[in-house]
Amino acid sequence: MQIVKIAPRGFAANAYLLTEDGENAVVIDPAQPQVLAEAKRRGLCVKFALLTHGHFDHVGGCAALSAAGAKIGCLKTALSARLPDLGEEFGTPVPDFSLDFTFAAETPFELCKISFLPLATPGHTSDSCCYLVRAAHSEEKRGYVGLFSGDTLFAGNIGRIDLPTGSAAQMRASLARLKALPFDGAVYPGHGEDTTLAKERACNPFLKGI
Numbered sequence: 116m117q118i119v120k121i122a123p124r125g126f127a128a129n130a131y132l133l134t135e136d137g138e139n140a141v142v143i144d145p146a147q148p149q150v151l152a153e154a155k156r157r158g159l160c161v162k163f164a165l166l167t168h169g170h171f172d173h174v175g176g177c178a179a180l181s182a183a184g185a186k187i188g189c190l191k192t193a194l195s196a197r198l199p200d201l202g203e204e205f206g207t208p209v210p211d212f213s214l215d216f217t218f219a220a221e222t223p224f225e226l227c228k229i230s231f232l233p234l235a236t237p238g239h240t241s242d243s244c245c246y247l248v249r250a251a252h253s254e255e256k257r258g259y260v261g262l263f264s265g266d267t268l269f270a271g272n273i274g275r276i277d278l279p280t281g282s283a284a285q286m287r288a289s290l291a292r293l294k295a296l297p298f299d300g301a302v303y304p305g306h307g308e309d310t311t312l313a314k315e316r317a318c319n320p321f322l323k324g325i
């Protein structure tokens with residue numbers, strides 16, 4: 116699987132382009148419209164976009180992707196459809212968009228030959244979600260290739276819990292969940308550098324105490 120990290124221009128989240136067949140791609144957190152151009156430049160057609168949560172800095176490219184035919188999906192929670200994206204509050208309004216599909220936590224699904232296991236990880240927001248990702252089909256059974264952690268877990272840090280629907284108690288439970296995953300490999304966070312779960316277990320002060 117090819118995983119391409121698209122660093123933001125200005126203040127926005129990391130976006131990730133995932134492709135298994137080298138033609139069709141899934142984006143996790145289309146933070147900015149430039150995601151489309153970056154995909155085209157690599158000869159990829161973005162079919163789907165998955166959100167880790169609804170904050171403005173993670174969804175700024177959704178409208179452009181929708182217009183180009185991609186389907187936008189997120190975790191099904193009571194609030195998932197219309198959480199405030201905080202764009203106005205932070206002086207960075209983003210174009211409105213509609214969700215095309217939702218999915219349940221803990222139930223894997225397949226898009227573009229990639230299997231996604233969504234984990235409900237409330238704390239940063241009540242609708243926050245992480246994805247464990249692996250190739251859907253292969254000759255030999257391969258394990259997970261990455262955890263896409265949104266604003267729940269960063270390299271050496273964690274996401275804010277002081278924004279609307281944030282919760283320290285829920286964040287603690289979500290971090291405990293991530294810490295206990297049977298996976299040591301790559302973590303692709305919503306902001307900053309990539310890391311690994313093994314490294315975060317050993318060094319992240321927010322995980323060490325849990």
Ligand SMILES: [Zn+2]
Binds near residue numbers: 266
């Ligand atoms: Zn956020």
